[in-house]
Amino acid sequence: MIAILCGDALQSTVAGNLLWSTSRDTQEGIDATRLLNARSFPCFCIIVHHGSQQTVQLKLERYTDADECLAEIIYGVQHADQTLQYNRERRTMSDSRGRLLQEQNAAYLDSVRADQEKAEQRLREENERRKIEEEQQRKLQEFAVFRDRLKQTLPSEPSSTENETIQVSIRLPADDPIRRRFRRNDSAKLLFEFAWTNSNVPNQFELLWGYPRKRYQYDQIGDETIGDLMNGNTETCYLEQIDEDK
Known part of the structure; x- marks a missing residue:
């Protein structure tokens, strides 16, 4: 059709803008003829989209002269430019809104993700804090049982008239000292066990x-007796709390 009517002129005007064509011998062509109300053939139409509507901008049914036909087509294309410009602006606006919506969605998802990460972090910290508290409570309960057992099993204090004894005073950091007599052949660990029976003494x-003063810890004392480590008849010890992981 293009080659017969106007040759290269129509080709350069329409070119890639000719999007669709059909024959009236097909069902598709029959439907198009009915919708476009075409009465003669060939029928050339320029259809533009205006928003959600489609408008027939030009319907050319009679080709009496090639130049006149080309002029009508050029006029139709130019006349459709306003609608095409509107469509371009609408598409640009739609693209801008789409990009803005994507950015807003991305920002929202980032915010939700950040909130989730914070919530998960708070949950982890709370779980860790609860575990620490439970572990501390467990150790306190175990130490309470240990203290009660020491009170029941601690050997009786020797009398003041008994020979081979040592009077030991243990000074506490914030309380009055505690005192007791020990036999020289008592295990040196008994000094610690006696101290533990006092409720003001920490577990470590x-x-x-x-x-010069020497430091002693319960687990570091082996088979030594009190007499092995203390020479006089009286001795003063200084109690210092240490970290549990020390």
Whole structure:
């Protein structure tokens, strides 16, 4: 059709803008003829989209002269430019809104993700804090049982008239000292066990005595007796709390 009517002129005007064509011998062509109200053939139409509507901008049914036909087509294309410009602006606006919506959605998802991460972090911290508290409570309960057992099993204090005894005073950091007599052949660990029976004594501590002062811890004492480590008849020990992981 293009080659017969106007050749290269129509080709350069329409070119890639000719999007669709059909024959009236097909069902598609019959439907198009009915919708476009075409009465003669060939029928050339320029259809533009205006928003959600489609408008027939030009309907050319009679080709009496090639130049006149081309002029009508050029006029139709130019006349449709306003609608095409509107469509371009509408598409640009739609694209801008689409990009803005994407940015807003991305920002929202980032915010939700950040909130979720914060919530998960708070949950982890709370779980960790609860575990620490539970572990501390468990250790306190175990130590309470341990203290009660020591009170029941601690050997009786020797009398003041008994020979081979040592009077030991254990000075506490914030309380009055505690005192007791021990037999020289008692295990040196008995000093710690006696201290533990006092409710003001922590579960982890070390004792310092002698000149120069030497530090002793319960687990570091082996088979030594009190007489092995203390020479006089009286001795003063200094109790210092230590960290549990020390």
